[in-house]
Amino acid sequence: MHENREDGPIPAGQRFYDNIFLLLVLGTVVPTLVYTVWGLIEIMNVPKLPIVP
Amino acid sequence: MANTDFRLSSLSGLKIHKSAQALVQWNLIAAFATLAVGGLMALLVLLTRWPSVHLLPLDYYYRFLTLHGIDALLAWIIFFEIALVHFTSAVILGTRSYISWLGWVAFALMLIGGGLINTIVILGRADVMFTSYVPLKGDPMYYLGVILFAVGALIGFIHFFINIVLSKRDGGYKKSLPLGSFGLAAASIIGILTLLHGAGIFLPTFLWSLDILPTIDPSAYRLVFWGLGHSSQQINVCAMVAVWYMTSAFVVGGKPVNEKLSRTAFVLYILFINLASEHHLLVDPVLSNWHKVVNTSYMMHLAVLASMIHAFAIPASMEVALRKQGHTRGLFEWLKKAPWGNPAFSGVVISIVLFGFLGGITGVIFGTEQFSIIRHNTFAITGHFHGTVVAGTTIAFMAFTYLLIPYIFNKEIIWKGFASVQPWLYGVGVATLSIGMMSAGSFGVPRRHYDITFSGAPFSFTFDPAIDMFMSMMGVGGVLAVLGGVLYIVIAFGSIIFGKKIEQQ
Numbered sequence: 391m392h393e394n395r396e397d398g399p400i401p402a403g404q405r406f407y408d409n410i411f412l413l414l415v416l417g418t419v420v421p422t423l424v425y426t427v428w429g430l431i432e433i434m435n436v437p438k439l440p441i442v443p
Numbered sequence: 444m445a446n447t448d449f450r451l452s453s454l455s456g457l458k459i460h461k462s463a464q465a466l467v468q469w470n471l472i473a474a475f476a477t478l479a480v481g482g483l484m485a486l487l488v489l490l491t492r493w494p495s496v497h498l499l500p501l502d503y504y505y506r507f508l509t510l511h512g513i514d515a516l517l518a519w520i521i522f523f524e525i526a527l528v529h530f531t532s533a534v535i536l537g538t539r540s541y542i543s544w545l546g547w548v549a550f551a552l553m554l555i556g557g558g559l560i561n562t563i564v565i566l567g568r569a570d571v572m573f574t575s576y577v578p579l580k581g582d583p584m585y586y587l588g589v590i591l592f593a594v595g596a597l598i599g600f601i602h603f604f605i606n607i608v609l610s611k612r613d614g615g616y617k618k619s620l621p622l623g624s625f626g627l628a629a630a631s632i633i634g635i636l637t638l639l640h641g642a643g644i645f646l647p648t649f650l651w652s653l654d655i656l657p658t659i660d661p662s663a664y665r666l667v668f669w670g671l672g673h674s675s676q677q678i679n680v681c682a683m684v685a686v687w688y689m690t691s692a693f694v695v696g697g698k699p700v701n702e703k704l705s706r707t708a709f710v711l712y713i714l715f716i717n718l719a720s721e722h723h724l725l726v727d728p729v730l731s732n733w734h735k736v737v738n739t740s741y742m743m744h745l746a747v748l749a750s751m752i753h754a755f756a757i758p759a760s761m762e763v764a765l766r767k768q769g770h771t772r773g774l775f776e777w778l779k780k781a782p783w784g785n786p787a788f789s790g791v792v793i794s795i796v797l798f799g800f801l802g803g804i805t806g807v808i809f810g811t812e813q814f815s816i817i818r819h820n821t822f823a824i825t826g827h828f829h830g831t832v833v834a835g836t837t838i839a840f841m842a843f844t845y846l847l848i849p850y851i852f853n854k855e856i857i858w859k860g861f862a863s864v865q866p867w868l869y870g871v872g873v874a875t876l877s878i879g880m881m882s883a884g885s886f887g888v889p890r891r892h893y894d895i896t897f898s899g900a901p902f903s904f905t906f907d908p909a910i911d912m913f914m915s916m917m918g919v920g921g922v923l924a925v926l927g928g929v930l931y932i933v934i935a936f937g938s939i940i941f942g943k944k945i946e947q948q
Binding site for chain 1: 713
């Protein structure tokens with residue numbers, strides 16, 4: 391299950407995949423913005439039902 | 444670090460430190476115990492939804508359904524996943540579990556939280572079901588229990604990152620994590636996001652239940668809750684796929700045909716799978732079509748692409764490994780000669796097939812806006828997620844247990860004949876249950892409903908008579924699955940307590 395290159399430069403793709411903390415940041419930020427923050431903004435902008443006296 | 448704290452597993456060749464071993468062991472024991480409770484609740488709920496039995500009275504039905512959701516969907520699976528966290532971040536890397544007291548703090552919080560939830564629900568003070576949608580209000584201790592469990596799990600997932608950083612420093616690995624550990628890294632990333640959503644919604648709900656906050660917006664609750672509720676199922680998917688790869692490696696020596704592609708698929712999960720939470724909001728009138736379409740039809744299908752990659756990569760890894768062992772005659776000798784008598788192997792194959800054809804495909808179909816309109820809140824959705832979480836994740840975890848008990852508890856599996864049958868019995872049962880539920884749901888049978896005959900209602904309503912057959916399919920399949928589940932629990936605990944000790948190196 392190992393893929394450790396012992397010689398030669400490490401390809402950019404592998405460097406990206408090996409950077410677990412960058413993946414952690416991206417994996418947290420992307421869904422939070424696209425799903426949660428966008429959704430909450432839409433919910434906050436729903437006009438309130440006018441109360442008829 | 445004394446070398447005497449390590450032992451070499453003669454079966455797996457893994458170098459196991461006692462700190463990691465104890466954490467894996469106790470998280471597994473808690474997982475088995477919570478599955479036993481969740482399974483018992485499943486039987487009672489099943490025998491109530493089966494119209495010809497209709498066992499429980501109304502209040503007990505919703506009480507035990509709540510408990511079934513908490514124990515079978517949340518506790519069993521997350522305890523098992525935290526065991527996998529320690530297995531892949533310490534045992535696989537051949538290092539110890541660093542700051543092991545943190546692992547015990549996480550375990551204690553999960554145990555206390557889980558115990559609190561179970562107690563409060565059994566006492567009848569939180570018949571709010573798994574979703575606990577506001578303004579349905581449970582006892583504050585229920586929400587506190589969920590928060591404690593979630594914080595414990597969050598610490599557990601954070602522990603993964605501490606272990607891999609310190610393990611790299613000590614030479615546990617050089618550049619890339621092994622693929623199984625990389626899969627659990629993806630699961631831990633999804634887990635952290637998921638549990639932050641849990642904290643984000645259950646802390647205010649806890650304050651609301653104490654009357655400190657006057658109100659919680661139900662739309663905002665649904666949005667953020669499903670960032671926890673559905674995403675926790677995505678941790679399962681990720682951990683399950685990692686288990687598929689690891690089982691292929693341990694049992695037949697399988698290696699991914701293209702490891703870069705498999706890693707790319709995990710990265711697609713990290714970035715996009717959590718957006719599938721939107722499924723639950725497709726019929727919600729508050730959110731815009733753009734929000735729904737972007738989160739499901741566009742982004743989520745990148746995660747579906749990842750599942751398709753794994754679906755081909757893992758069977759291919761098995762085929763290549765078995766062909767290398769000499770099973771090269773014709774197209775299918777490798778398949779015929781595969782170790783079908785080994786429950787770890789057969790269980791994973793059953794999990795892959797059922798997850799793909801029952802859970803995965805239906806998830807993609809029901810997750811489109813047009814289908815969601817006609818399937819939402821029907822029994823078809825219950826059938827779908829029993830195809831993913833039970834037929835997929837639970838069977839995969841059951842299969843992996845047949846490796847973890849010899850590797851980690853150092854005990855032989857008891858009742859080997861029964862053990863080789865167990866995944867088949869459970870798989871056939873869950874598949875029948877799931878198909879029965881989905882078929883009944885396609886005739887409009889609602890999910891979570893106590894009495895679909897509507898007895899005592901002011902207006903009469905009858906479903907198509909075909910649903911009798913499908914509800915009976917669900918009942919028979921469910922009973923078979925419960926028998927398979929009981930067998931699993933007995934074999935797991937029996938092996939730990941009475942299993943023959945394996946010779947050590």
